[in-house]
Amino acid sequence: MRPVATxxxxxxxxxxxxxxxxxxxxxxxxxxxxxxRAWYEAVREDYRAGEVQ
Structure with missing residues (x-):
């Protein structure tokens, strides 16, 4: 994740x-x-469902 410039x-x-x-x-x-957060939650859901290759 890139930082946001102030x-x-x-x-x-x-x-x-x-x-x-x-x-x-x-x-x-x-x-x-x-x-x-959404990306990480999708990864976690894939692991829970056993869909990770």
Whole structure:
């Protein structure tokens, strides 16, 4: 799983814009975590069902 880049913050940046960028980065991170969780759960189900080759 690739890490999600955090938006850099510099003096003079618009706080609302940085907050929106951070929110978007966290949303992407959560999508990746949920995707990984679903993949791993499918692997576990395959093992339970004896469908692993």
């Amino acid at each position: 938006p850099p913050v510099s003096r003079g940046d618009d706080p609302k814009a940085k907050l929106a960028e951070t929110r978007d980065a966290l949303g992407e991170a959560n999508r990746r975590i949920n995707g990984s």
